[in-house]
Every structure is written in structure tokens, then in C-alpha cells.
Amino acid sequence: MNTKILLSTAVLAASLLSTSVQAEERKLTLMLDWFVNPNHGPIVIAKQHGYFKAEGLDVVIQEPSDPSTPAKLVAAGNVDLAVSYQPNLTMDVAAGLPLIRAATLVATPLNTLTVLDNKKINGIADLKGKKIGISVAGNEEAIVGTMLKTHGVKYEDVQIINVGWALSSSLASGKVDATWGGFRNFESNQLALEGIEAKAFFPEEHGVPVYDELVVVANANSYDKAAIQGFNKAIEQATIYIVNHPQDSWKEFVAYKPDTLNNELNELAWEATLTRFALRPSAVDLKRYDDYAQFMYEQKIINTLPKAQDYVPSFQ
Numbered sequence: 179m180n181t182k183i184l185l186s187t188a189v190l191a192a193s194l195l196s197t198s199v200q201a202e203e204r205k206l207t208l209m210l211d212w213f214v215n216p217n218h219g220p221i222v223i224a225k226q227h228g229y230f231k232a233e234g235l236d237v238v239i240q241e242p243s244d245p246s247t248p249a250k251l252v253a254a255g256n257v258d259l260a261v262s263y264q265p266n267l268t269m270d271v272a273a274g275l276p277l278i279r280a281a282t283l284v285a286t287p288l289n290t291l292t293v294l295d296n297k298k299i300n301g302i303a304d305l306k307g308k309k310i311g312i313s314v315a316g317n318e319e320a321i322v323g324t325m326l327k328t329h330g331v332k333y334e335d336v337q338i339i340n341v342g343w344a345l346s347s348s349l350a351s352g353k354v355d356a357t358w359g360g361f362r363n364f365e366s367n368q369l370a371l372e373g374i375e376a377k378a379f380f381p382e383e384h385g386v387p388v389y390d391e392l393v394v395v396a397n398a399n400s401y402d403k404a405a406i407q408g409f410n411k412a413i414e415q416a417t418i419y420i421v422n423h424p425q426d427s428w429k430e431f432v433a434y435k436p437d438t439l440n441n442e443l444n445e446l447a448w449e450a451t452l453t454r455f456a457l458r459p460s461a462v463d464l465k466r467y468d469d470y471a472q473f474m475y476e477q478k479i480i481n482t483l484p485k486a487q488d489y490v491p492s493f494q
Contacts, residue, residue: 204405205236208394209248211261213241214435216363216448217284217392218261220455222434223427224416233408252397253277259409264390265317265479268471271489272480276398279467279490280406281413284392285456288361290378291325294349299356302379303329311341311354320477321381322358328385350374363450368443389470390456398489407493410460417455424452460493 210218221239224230230237240257242248248260249267253275261283262270270277291310293299299308302325312318323333341348345357346368357365362378369376382388396406420427428448432440467486475483 203231203234203236204402204408205238206259206405206409207238207240207257209240209242209251209257209260211242211248211263211392212245214239214439216431216444216451217288217361219420219427219431219448219451220283220413220416220459221261222431223420224412226430226434227416227419229412229415230409233412235405235408235412237409237412249275249277249395252395255397255400258402258405259394259396262393262395264393264467264470265474267393267395267489268467268474268484269480270395271484272471272474272482277395277489278398278401279393280396280401280493281394281410281459282390282392282456282461283394283413283459284451284454285390286454287380287382287386287389288363288391288454289321289359290362290365290380291322291356291358291384292345292349292360292365292376292378293356295375295377299377301329302326302384303331305356306331306335308355309337309339309353311339311345311348311357313341313343313345313357313359317474317477317479318358320474320479321386324386324477325379325381325384346372349376363447363454364443367446367450371443371446387470387473388466390466391454394459403493407460410493413459414457417457417459420455421452421457424449462490462492462494464490 208221214222225237225239249262249270251257252260259280267277267279299305305326310322318338319333326333326336339354341354345360346365348354349357350369350372366376366378428445431448464486467490471483471486474480
């Protein structure tokens with residue numbers, strides 16, 4: 179056999195092998211909880227760096243038109259994975275939705291009770307008789323009520339005002355004296371860019387059990403364990419890269435959607451989120467989930483008490 183034939187045979191074999199590998203890629207649809215932002219850093223970097231592809235995964239990232247629907251779409255079998263929140267996952271499971279926690283993305287709470295740093299409100303006790311703005315009505319009585327209670331203030335002693343998504347502007351204008359629901363890596367930075375200093379009170383330091391802010395959920399009846407394990411490995415690699423190379427990873431992150439991501443607020447939020455990404459996205463802490471579920475049950479947020487072992491499987 180001459181050299182040309184050998185070369186042609188090798189090229190054909192390589193081509194067939196490449197086609198076979200591509201054919202074996204598992205496609206996963208992943209719906210975010212909101213438009214792409216620094217909270218989703220490991221997902222974007224895993225996509226940009228080819229970490230998903232190295233695990234045999236073709237992860238299709240989608241942004242929701244309605245942020246209340248991603249987990250429901252997973253439960254209905256319309257998407258494979260979705261970014262959600264630990265408290266929401268517990269509520270969904272308690273309501274009977276077939277969901278499990280597949281990974282952790284942000285391993286600390288992000289929500290805050292925020293006030294202006296103008297010496298008028300120095301502590302939570304100073305909120306008695308004040309107005310607190312919220313963006314979405316829901317569990318604020320349980321969370322804010324607990325924070326207030328730890329400082330001798332009743333929930334009935336404050337006025338709750340729904341200000342929609344205008345949390346920062348409502349606080350800056352004096353329409354409200356505090357806001358609940360703003361993320362600590364965004365709202366304070368947004369106010370700072372406008373020359374306004376803010377102070378944040380963290381729920382986990384004022385009577386509320388600690389929880390994972392962002393998790394990835396899958397359908398309890400149809401999830402692909404091997405695919406989720408590959409997904410977690412890729413996310414872990416991306417997170418390690420981000421922590422080791424914060425500036426380079428920032429540039430690669432904004433390259434995903436430069437028109438919407440490359441701005442000063444996102445850059446500040448990126449820096450503020452680095453220490454909050456889960457270094458071990460597949461790691462499981464059942465007690466953490468059970469403790470928060472117990473809190474939700476006692477606060478009457480949920481009517482049944484699910485056990486973490488039933489919806490937080492191990493993918494390690």
C-alpha cells in the first residue's frame with residue numbers, strides 16, 4: 179500500500195472518529211433564572227472554555243422570558259436543567275413538583291436588607307415605623323419578619339411597599355427607607371456608581387438559616403445521572419479557573435455577550451461574586467437543606483416538610 183493510500187485511510191479514520199464523538203455528545207438545555215449576569219459565571223466559562231464539550235455535553239443556554247417559569251419547565255420535561263434557588267426548590271418540592279437539586283452554583287445567600295449609609299438607620303432596630311420596599315411579594319414576612327424579630331421589632335411595625343424592580347432607585351429617592359431582595363453583589367455596587375453609599379444587613383446573620391442562593395435543578399423522574407456528573411465536573415473546572423484567573427476569566431465572560439455584559443456594574447459584581455461560587459458544585463449538605471426547610475415550615479411558607487434526602491441526591 180503506497181503512502182497516498184495510507185494517508186487517505188488515516189484521514190478517513192480520523193473523520194469517522196470525529197463524527198462518532200460528535201454523535202455521542204449529550205445535548206442539555208439549561209434555562210437560566212434571569213438574563214445572563216455574573217452570577218452565571220461558571221456556566222458561561224464552562225461553555226466558552228469547552229469544559230462542557232470535554233465531558234461530551236452540548237449545553238444550550240437559554241434565558242427565560244418569564245423568570246418564574248424555568249423550574250416549572252424542568253418539572254414538565256420541557257428543558258433538562260434550570261437555575262433556581264434553594265428556597266424555591268424546597269417550596270416546589272413541597273408543592274409536589276418532581277424536581278431535584280443537581281448542582282450548586284452560588285453557595286451563599288445573596289439577598290439583603292439594604293439601607294442608605296447616612297447615619298439615619300444604624301441597625302435593624304431603627305427600621306421600626308419605616309417603609310421597606312420589595313420587588314416581588316412572597317416570603318418577605320417570614321424572612322424580614324425574622325430579621326426584625328431578632329432586634330425586637332414586630333413585622334407589623336414596618337410598612338411593606340411593592341416597588342417592582344426599582345429597588346435601588348426607590349431607596350435612593352427616599353420613597354422607602356430600606357429594601358429587601360436586592361442582591362449584595364449588585365445593588366450596593368449600583369448605588370455606589372451613582373455616588374450613594376449603602377449598608378446591607380445579611381439574613382444569615384440575623385436569625386435566618388444559611389442557604390444556597392443559586393442551584394441547578396433537574397427533573398426527578400427523567401434526569402441523566404452521567405450527564406449531570408459531567409455538567410458538575412465542567413462547572414467545577416470553570417469555577418477553579420475563575421478563582422485562579424479573575425481578570426482573564428472576566429474578559430472571557432464578557433466576550434460571551436459583550437454588548438450587554440461589558441459594563442462597570444457587571445465588572446464590580448463579578449469581583450463581588452468570586453468568593454461566592456460553589457467550589458464543589460456537586461457537594462451535598464443535607465442538614466443545610468433540612469434546616470432551611472424546617473425554618474420555612476415553621477414560618478408557614480410550606481405546608482409539608484420534605485426531607486433533603488428525597489430531593490438532594492449525590493452526584494459525586
